[in-house]
Amino acid sequence: MTRDTVVSLLDEIARIGRDQRRGGYSRPVYSAAELELREWFVGQAERRGLDVDIDGNGVIRAWWHVPSRSTAGAVVTGSHLDSVPGGGAYDGPLGVASALIAIDHLRSRGVEPTKPIVVAVFPEEEGSRFGVACLGSRLLTGAISPERALALRDVEGDTFAEVLARNGVDPRGVGPDPAGLGAIDAFVELHVEQGRALVDLDRPVAIGSSILGHGRWRVSIRGEGNHAGTTLMQDRRDPLVAAARMITEIRTIGRATPDARATVGRVLPLPGATNVIASSVDFWIDVRHPDDVVTAAIVAGITERLSLIAAEEGCMAAITEESFSATTDFDPFLRGRLEEMLPDAPVLGTGAGHDAGVLASHVPTAMLFVRNPTGVSHSPEEYAEDADAEAGAVALADVLEGLAVGVGTT
Known part of the structure; x- marks a missing residue:
């Protein structure tokens, strides 16, 4: 053989x-x-x-x-x-x-x-x-x-x-x-x-x-689902717009911290139709740093910015830790x-x-x-x-x- x-x-x-x-x-x-x-x-x-x-x-x-x-x-x-x-x-x-x-x-x-x-x-x-x-x-x-x-x-x-x-x-x-x-x-x-x-x-x-050290956090944003053709831009509470702003901010925060990694690799809008303003969006953040205290500080900074961005877009946001390894x-x-x-x-x-x-x-x-x-x-x-x-x-x-x-x- x-x-x-x-x-x-x-x-x-x-x-x-x-x-x-x-x-x-x-x-x-x-x-x-x-x-x-x-x-x-x-x-x-x-x-x-x-x-x-x-x-x-x-x-x-x-x-x-x-x-x-x-x-x-x-x-x-x-x-x-x-x-x-x-x-x-x-x-x-x-x-x-x-x-x-x-x-x-x-x-x-x-x-x-x-x-x-x-x-x-x-x-x-x-x-x-x-x-x-x-x-x-x-x-x-x-x-x-x-x-x-x-x-x-x-x-x-x-x-x-x-x-x-x-x-x-x-x-x-x-x-x-x-x-x-x-x-x-x-x-x-x-x-x-x-x-x-x-x-x-x-x-x-x-x-x-x-x-x-690394962990995963789930961000859940709730807005208002509506028709893409009948809802004026100024009347929207679009959680996908809030998520896009948040994702860019996460990259900025990650870049500002030496040796940090901050990544969003998965985004889930609902209902996910082309002609529908999403009613909710979930996305996941992966944050890593050699110092666990710094990791916690990065997540705290991200959480603060998420709340502000969500409010500006007329949405609500919550962040939940799914896993963390020191x-x-x-x-x-x-x-x-x-x-x-x-x-x-x-x-x-x-x-x-x-x-x-x-x-x-x-x-x-x-x-x-x-x-x-x-x-x-x-x-x-x-x-x-x-x-x-x-x-x-x-x-x-x-x-x-x-x-x-x-x-x-x-």
Whole structure:
């Protein structure tokens, strides 16, 4: 049988979830595409003789047990299979495919781990269906309450609880799992680079140092829907005009703060007809900064301006936090061990959020990044060279071997 590679595994799923309108891939959690990917992962894990289970939060876990079949002291790797709308082929699946190939490398080396190695697939990492990024890991760690999570609704009006139940996950089992977290000795997530630092450094793989603090806020503007042909300009209370002014102001505020990022990437007017003045508009703000105090100040400044603009346009506006992750520094001892095992790998921070950032406050956590020559992510232009993808899997295998055969991480 031909030996699998990272590239061959990604080729197997290249047809799943292609977005003909946006380009790239649209694989929202528990969609037909993401379910097919989950089935593909289970099949790949079982081919390798791994024991597969699904925890109460819908996290798929594929176990390579030690002879005692203990679950304690597990070394966990993996990523996610869901995507943003029109996303690239590597964000998430690269980490999953690399984890499977890393296990192949370890077996070909004759490695006998003394700790269980687990490949995990986390649901709703992107938050593209229910609006909260890293939802699976947030539930696992207690960063979001089960009550709030289960009540979240997608654009079709279905709650997270309803979607879980339809896909065989009992909503009553959702929530924190202290015992499961306590059994994890280390979590190492491999991810495609979301930027282009490694091109300039001429290195295929980097070690993560930190994740920029970031959050998402939903702005809801209410005006007055009316006829586009019969309503005089001076008589309008147009929430879409208010939203347009607000979006420009958000960019101005973001530019005025060094190292800040402030983005509006999704706008939803209702009813959304060409000849109708909208009655309401929702849009979402993504704000990021290394200093969480500054992030809060940026959001406060945006909130103040939103209220003024809405009043000037005869509308009402409200802003609601949907998720927030503080700036995260990965475990220094674990990172030091990775630096010893991968001496040629530079250490880089990232502005993108990951499940590793959510888990970091509960278990020793680290990340590896694989070079992205385009520097583009969350887009069809996202890319990794075949040789770099394979180099990432080898680096991950080296790390897993050092952690699962060596001494403890803490």
